[in-house]
Amino acid sequence: MREADSEFIEHLPCPHCGSSDANSLYTDGHQYCFSCGTYTPAGEDAPTTNRRERQSRMADFVSGAVTALGKRKISEETCRKWGYRVGDYNGQTVHIADYWNPEGTEVVAQKVRFPNKDFTITGKMKEAGLYGQHLWRDKGKMIVVTEGEIDALTVSQLQDNRWPVVSIPHGAKGAKKALSKHLEWLLGFDTIILFFDADEEGRRAVEECAPLFPPGRCKVARMADFKDPSDAHQAGKSAQIIDAIWGAKVYRPDGVLSGSELWDALTTDDELVETATYPWDGVNTITHGLRRAELVTITAGSGVGKSAVVREIAHHLLREGETVGMLMLEESVKRTARGLMGIALNRPVHLDMTPWAELPEEERQARRQAYEAVIGNDRLYLYDHFGSTEVDNLLNRVRYLAKGCECGWIILDHLSIVVSGLDDGDERKAIDVAMTKLRTLVQETGVGLIMVSHLRRPSGDRGHEQGAETSLSQLRGSHSIAQLSDMVIGLERDQQDEKTKDITTVRILKNRFSGETGIATHLLYSKDTGRLTECRPEFVAREEEDDDPPF
Structure with missing residues (x-):
């Protein structure tokens, strides 16, 4: 069993930083402390990296508790799967999304989101993988890529947290750079579904990112009535999200049409030309x-x-x-x-x-x-x-x-x-x-x-x-x-x-x-x-x- 596939069992005291419950035990025996960042492989009592180095890296990280996100209709189980927490930062209640390195061995950065939707980055985001990348195998049948962390949690929850979903770290404008950086990992999946926001920036990001993948392997999920998966889920229209994923169309550049799509156009009178x-x-x-x-x-x-x-x-x-x-x-x-x-x-x-x-x-x-x-x-x-x-x-x-x-x-x-x-x-x-x-x-x-x-x-x-x-x-x-x-x-x-x-x-x-x-x-x-x-x-x-x- 790969460590990225293991499940959380319970919280334990951390022998390295003294935290009473920040250390977590997983089904394959490895441990990870969310307080000091110490990672302990199964069967070992010592961390694999220098403790001081880890403590220094984690010094600016924000701690918090795993809890359900009521407004977003995200369950506590989903938040625990993803390590998504709610905490306090400079007197404000914030959401905390941990970004792990591509190897899945440690948290290297955090995105801290404020109530007004602003956010700040702590740690070294350049060393991070895609959000949620550490949770999944290196290959598989299908993976969904969303534009935001909450969207990723939403899609994951609707699929019982069993099917691979990741999110890009810097929104639509940074999508191409982020996917290019982790292209080899993404190509381990047979089908890559881009589920970006249904706005101008999201559509532009699809046009920039889809050509990164071999023809026929990239699909595009779209919803007619909602901007993103989170909006649809909050509105009680979760079925539209699943329909969008399983009904995603193979990407083709603008202007390229399949002959099988033309019958309706051929049987509809053209707009009269003056x-x-x-x-x-x-x-x-x-x-x-x-x-x-x-x-x-x-x-x-x-x-x-x-x-x-x-x-x-x-x-x-x-x-x-x-x-x-x-x-x-x-x-x-x-x-x-x-x-x-x-x-x-x-x-x-x-x-x-x-x-x-x-x-x-x-x-x-x-x-x-x-x-x-x-x-x-x-x-x-x-x-x-x-x-x-x-x-x-x-x-x-x-x-x-x-x-x-x-x-x-x-x-x-x-x-x-x-x-x-x-x-x-x-x-x-x-x-x-x-x-x-x-x-x-x-x-x-x-x-x-x-x-x-x-x-x-x-x-x-x-x-x-x-x-x-x-x-x-x-x-x-x-x-x-x-x-x-x-x-x-x-x-x-x-x-x-x-x-x-x-x-x-x-x-x-x-x-x-x-x-x-x-x-x-x-x-x-x-x-x-x-x-x-x-x-x-x-x-x-x-x-x-x-x-x-x-x-």
């Missing part, structure tokens, strides 16, 4: 529309018409009753507003430089109505800024538009200007940082972000201004734009071809939602209306040919 449409049916057919919490990148060469496209999208969303935020960094808020009014009027009013006072009353009324319809309705928010801006400042504006103004959709035109003013000149790195932060912000706020980005010049003689085909590899600065975007839409237009220079090809380069890519539609720009409408290029070219004289 969606909207693009102004053009061909784009909607391939993309299946716009969705909140997605990042859409619209890209093209210089002068192709990216800003005109996003203004059409913004106008469409506003007419559909959505709330939109626009950060148009290459134009003034007046230019943006006039562009939106022009779309509403089907006239490019931004090209009309007639002073307001000289406009006919009918025109002024029409513009006022257009303004009220798409701009002055408290559903459009514009960022009044021109040129470069710091990334963090921009992110704060986007967050405010999403949370403070409740914008469901935000348009950012364009990314390159956001990072163009950085001092270090490393555009690739700056775009990586900006894209990562924007992607995180989209997930955080649930906003739908429509962002404009420039393209690098393609290889060869034909540039984007001549209608060169767009591709993900041409995105300017960094591959993070393609990687972190949910949708990438390329615009292509040959600005030099007299027959097709007003036709823009819309190509879906990436589609995380459905995987469908390719040409979605063609948009015809009308100089008369300033609008972009869907068309079939072959018919447009044929009409222009028909206008030519026959001879």
